[in-house]
Amino acid sequence: VAFIIFIIWAIFFAGSANVIVKTNTTEKTANINVKLDTKADEVNVDTMTVPAKSEEVRATETGKAPATGTKDKGAKASGSATMTAQKCSGNPFAIPDPVPVGTGISSGGLTYITQETASFHGTGTSGGCFTYSANSSVSITAQSPGSKYNVNNASFNVAGRSDVSANGSASGGSEEIVKVVTQSDVDNAKAKALETQKNAKDDLKKTLDKGNYLPIEESFTTKESGVIISPPVGSEGTEVSVTVTMTSSMLGVKEDDLKKIVDKQYEQELKDAGAGISDYGFDQARFTPD
16 A cells, blocks of 8 residues: 555656756867878877778779771872982082982872982083983872872972972872771770769778778778770770779778877866866868878
């Protein structure tokens, strides 16, 4: 009976009170130099060294882009040219120097390359200036493919030889335009490959969180460890493929280890103030690599 009476009293008649405790809190910005050491086993408050864990992720992705360059694979025109040299000063009986193989001759803005050396002979014929003829005509080949290099009985200027002129013909030039890979095509394909790896930072943060480590986002690094381009720049093709291997890493630390460093740094100040730390604020911390 006494117990029942007590229960009724406790539930319906006993008094209750709400106690409100007021405290003063102060925010403080702490700037602390710490050393993150992946080889350390425990925190050292004297040297401000904190053990760190390095997480790494490697990903290989491939991006593709259409080839936008063009190249003319057509045939180069070929033919022959006959050269003559004039001497209007000096010893008129001295035979002019030969025109070496590989010399460029041009007509109408089109350039051809000589395939043989043109040598001159005999005594020049006079007509105010002495004119010397080449021993024979020389073979020429157009500098680039194209039917525009097909010429007949054209007059040529000879590079580096104002005393020499040439006359000749060339034929067989044609066009065949094909797609080739440019550097910008490679850059576009590479950008697509890297686009798929943009989540590496978030993946590393999640891995460190699962291991109860505080991710140090500012320590995030990523670098290329391999790039394969197929086909290479300048090669014929309608598409380029770029395979990129990226290695990304990030450091993480234990919050308890950081707390020990903070406690040590402000131990005397907290003791003098008769206070303690209620929130370390690591969720708002910013790390600046030195």
